[in-house]
Amino acid sequence: LGISGNDPGRLAGMLRTEYQGCRYSLGYPACPDLEDRAKIAGLLKPERIGVHLSEEFQLHPEQSTDAIVVHHPEANYFNAGGRS
Structure with missing residues (x-):
């Protein structure tokens, strides 16, 4: 995707998600509703x-x-409008 060169050089930057490519898991602050997992399971059929x-x-x-x-070049954890 051509984004690896933008990774922060220090651990503190990684912990503050100062990089592109965050992973959003259900049950955490960005996606708190675990019931949404049923929608994903319906699409992906994980039982396969x-x-x-x-x-x-x-x-x-x-x-x-x-x-x-x-x-997305402007996506980040809590603010889809761009980096602050």
Whole structure:
């Protein structure tokens, strides 16, 4: 995607997400509603690879994960309007 050269040089910058390519997982502040995971599961059909969604909207087996990956030059964690 041509964005790796923009990564911060220090850990503090990584922790402040001063880079493109953040991963947004359900249940965290950017996507707090775990019920949305059912919509994603309906589209992707994770049971094809042995992953199942529980009644509590958790993925099984443990350590399974899903995410929304966004690539846009102005996208960042809480402010889609650009970097501040």
